[in-house]
Amino acid sequence: MRCSGSPRPAEPHEVEALLDYLESRFGVPRDALGPRSIFVSGDSYWIFSGDPDIPGDFPCSESVGIRALRPSGKGLKPTSAFLRIIGALATRNVVELAGEEDLLAFMTGGIVRGEFAADPGYVVVKFGGEVLGCGLHSPGLGIVSQLPSHMRASLNWGVFQE
Amino acid sequence: MSARERAAAHLSRYRSIVPDFDAFMEYQFRPLRPTLRANTLLIDPRELAARLSARGMRTSGVPWHPWFLYVDDPGPVGNPGRTLEHLLGYYYVQELTSALPPLLLSPGPGELVLDMAAAPGSKTTQMAQMMRNSGTIIANDVDYRRIGALRSNVDRLRVTNVVIARNDARYIAPGVTFPRILLDAPCSSEGVARRAPEHLSRLTLNQIRSISRLQMALIRRAHGLLQPGGILVYSVCTFAPEEAELVVDHALSLGMEPLEIELPLRTEPGLREWTDERGRTYRFSSGVERAVRIYPHMNDTGGMFIALLRKPEAR
Numbered sequence: 318m319r320c321s322g323s324p325r326p327a328e329p330h331e332v333e334a335l336l337d338y339l340e341s342r343f344g345v346p347r348d349a350l351g352p353r354s355i356f357v358s359g360d361s362y363w364i365f366s367g368d369p370d371i372p373g374d375f376p377c378s379e380s381v382g383i384r385a386l387r388p389s390g391k392g393l394k395p396t397s398a399f400l401r402i403i404g405a406l407a408t409r410n411v412v413e414l415a416g417e418e419d420l421l422a423f424m425t426g427g428i429v430r431g432e433f434a435a436d437p438g439y440v441v442v443k444f445g446g447e448v449l450g451c452g453l454h455s456p457g458l459g460i461v462s463q464l465p466s467h468m469r470a471s472l473n474w475g476v477f478q479e
Numbered sequence: 480m481s482a483r484e485r486a487a488a489h490l491s492r493y494r495s496i497v498p499d500f501d502a503f504m505e506y507q508f509r510p511l512r513p514t515l516r517a518n519t520l521l522i523d524p525r526e527l528a529a530r531l532s533a534r535g536m537r538t539s540g541v542p543w544h545p546w547f548l549y550v551d552d553p554g555p556v557g558n559p560g561r562t563l564e565h566l567l568g569y570y571y572v573q574e575l576t577s578a579l580p581p582l583l584l585s586p587g588p589g590e591l592v593l594d595m596a597a598a599p600g601s602k603t604t605q606m607a608q609m610m611r612n613s614g615t616i617i618a619n620d621v622d623y624r625r626i627g628a629l630r631s632n633v634d635r636l637r638v639t640n641v642v643i644a645r646n647d648a649r650y651i652a653p654g655v656t657f658p659r660i661l662l663d664a665p666c667s668s669e670g671v672a673r674r675a676p677e678h679l680s681r682l683t684l685n686q687i688r689s690i691s692r693l694q695m696a697l698i699r700r701a702h703g704l705l706q707p708g709g710i711l712v713y714s715v716c717t718f719a720p721e722e723a724e725l726v727v728d729h730a731l732s733l734g735m736e737p738l739e740i741e742l743p744l745r746t747e748p749g750l751r752e753w754t755d756e757r758g759r760t761y762r763f764s765s766g767v768e769r770a771v772r773i774y775p776h777m778n779d780t781g782g783m784f785i786a787l788l789r790k791p792e793a794r
Contacts, residue, residue: 378643383638420563468635470563
């Protein structure tokens with residue numbers, strides 16, 4: 318069987334670039350990742366809380382921990398899974414949704430319409446103080462949900478009405 | 480013949496080995512009450528129960544493990560997977576017998592574990608909780624699509640101590656060895672019939688024999704990947720002795736030692752002998768009796784077979 322990936326530990330300059338991005342875009346403190354280590358696999362950064370010496374020795378390791386950031390046409394893009402881990406520490410470009418209707422729009426992968434006090438680009442989306450994931454703020458349009466399909470609800474669930 | 484009649488005809492091969500066979504058959508066609516595992520990396524099980532209760536989902540605690548909740552009534556959501564709490568990774572819908580192999584392997588914080596056939600990740604993520612997201616779990620699977628499901632669950636539950644690898648586990652090259660291995664092997668899945676009743680009606684003896692050969696190859700590799708003194712948990716969610724005792728008997732012939740299993744459920748010991756429907760008789764060594772069979776009618780669960788094995792220390 319052919320192996321498709323080979324994660325490697327991030328070089329110091331790559332770690333710095335990642336921490337710079339989190340600090341400048343979201344105000345996340347540079348120590349927010351704690352003891353977690355950073356790997357590079359394919360074009361993405363991954364964060365990992367396990368023993369960093371093991372992964373390279375096992376055949377056909379495809380990923381290490383969870384995907385944190387990947388390049389996009391708009392610069393680095395944080396994954397929703399990663400923002401759920403560190404997004405609570407963000408102080409900039411954080412959007413709190415106003416009600417159940419906005420929550421449903423975001424969780425079904427739609428657009429939360431309205432004006433938001435955030436820079437254009439990727440934002441941390443929260444509801445009731447909980448981080449839901451990554452949104453793309455597009456002024457004049459709103460927040461476009463960046464949730465991957467496996468993290469989305471379906472419109473017919475009707476689950477968010479209490 | 481209806482699907483139910485075909486399933487019943489298939490299960491009749493176990494009449495001679497299952498105690499109280501009529502009750503066993505009756506339970507095969509009873510729906511199973513869903514159970515949830517609270518993701519203790521993110522939430523206290525009592526807080527989860529309170530949040531679900533606010534959505535109209537009624538739960539009660541599983542008496543023998545604080546992380547697990549019975550769904551007594553899913554309420555307006557209908558399906559217990561359809562809540563914001565599920566999407567945020569606060570719980571995993573997991574059948575109780577599926578929780579037992581990780582509990583027996585018992586990995587602690589900082590340890591190294593190989594999960595040889597990990598997807599979709601119920602047991603991988605359970606072990607990550609036991610290890611408090613530290614140490615390392617190598618979660619291996621052969622199937623690209625199933626790895627997608629594993630990755631989704633790892634992401635959703637915010638599990639960060641897992642390395643996902645894609646190998647045919649029969650051929651993993653020696654290199655790293657492990658103190659603990661979980662081999663929750665691909666199987667004929669007879670024990671999940673209560674959740675997927677149509678499944679049993681399509682199963683054939685040839686399929687069971689073919690899966691059995693795969694399982695024996697997997698357990699041989701597991702033996703090779705274990706450190707001396709290392710622990711292997713072998714589990715299959717099925718009743719077929721060809722996939723259970725026969726495979727464990729093979730591991731014992733390689734020198735593995737069977738360990739005693741203690742579980743908070745009623746279990747039956749592994750079999751010493753089995754005659755299949757074509758009259759072929761298998762005899763197993765006495766160590767196989769230390770493995771356990773879990774039948775749906777004894778605990779109102781799914782079905783499972785589990786063996787706890789140790790590789791002897793090098794001499």
